[in-house]
Amino acid sequence: MKRKLNVLIVAKPWQGGLYEYYFNAFKRREDVNPYLYFTYPNSILDYLSYKVNKKNWYDNLLKKINELNYDLGFFINTFTNFDKLENKNNVLYLTDDAFIEEGKLGLFKNIYISDIGYAKKFSNNSNYIGELAFAFDPKVHKSNRPNHKRKLIQLIANKDKNRNKWINLMDKHDCFPDIYGNYFNKSNYLLSHPFKIHPSINFRKQNKIYSKYLISLNIHASVIKNGTNMKTFEACGFKVPQIINYTAGIENFFEPNEEILIFSTIDEYKDKLDALKTDKNLRNKLITNSFKRAMAEHKYDDRVKTIVNNFSLS
Secondary structure (H helix, E strand, O other): OOOOEEEEEEEOOOOOOHHHHHHHHHHOOOOEEEEEEEOOOOOHHHHHHHHHOHHHHHHHHHHHHHHOOOOEEEEEOOOOOHHHOOOOOEEEEEOOOOOOOHHHHHHOOEEEEOOHHHHHHOOOOOOEEEEOOOOEOOOOOOOOOOOOOOEEEEEEOOOOHHHHHHHHHHHHOOOOOEEEOOHHHHOOHHHHOOOOEEOOOOHHHHHHHHOOEEEEEEOOOOOOOOOOOHHHHHHHHHOOOEEEEOOOOHHHOOOEOOOEEEEOOHHHHHHHHHHHHHOHHHHHHHHHHHHHHHHHHOEHHHHHHHHHHHHHHO
């Protein structure tokens, strides 16, 4: 029997849950033993140790990484002193505003970015593979029992200048959504819309929010240059119709009007929101088609297969 591949996932314990989705997907493979190390404290005691001596905390992290005999290291973004890595079998995945010092690219056999809009920074590097889009985990992003007394529309998002622009327009046009995220403590919307602004929700509990609403609104953060963010993929699993502000390249992942609805102006948003509110057949079509597309092409298992296959060939 062929020996299993020891895979180390190294990531920040990010609120969005990306580290866990990849760990789960690697774990589901029969040919992989996955390990997970965090690049930021994930407990109170660990945080106290980090605050007392950050250099020592990172030195211990590097020591732990270098002492593990792994075959493939999957690093989600970089961290302090990562240039002291000793193992050469490493893959780097840069998300959002992708950046790494050019002189450190050689530390990684393969390099991916989540947004092809940043490709020019890496296109001259022989280790650059290309885009590795976000995805969804069918075991996590799944719908609850149907709630027939749903509110209209929600936005799960943190504060961002692009989102602020759209939310201000929605406020002026009397179509303000329910918002979950750090707008709860970082904006004056809490005063003007006290019953529509809610605290952040842990990624493991998102299904409780999706089950309360008829429609999912997605407004991209300003760092998104091409494609789309995690929420577009995750909402497919929760089986809700989506309305999303347009970004170049989003049509490469989902077909507008058949799998998702997109908008580029506030009037277009209002028209499509009204259509979703009143047309059950449209909602069902979008739910069915987007879920089918996500299951066929956009699972984290598909992304992990790409990582392992490209790594084996390199």
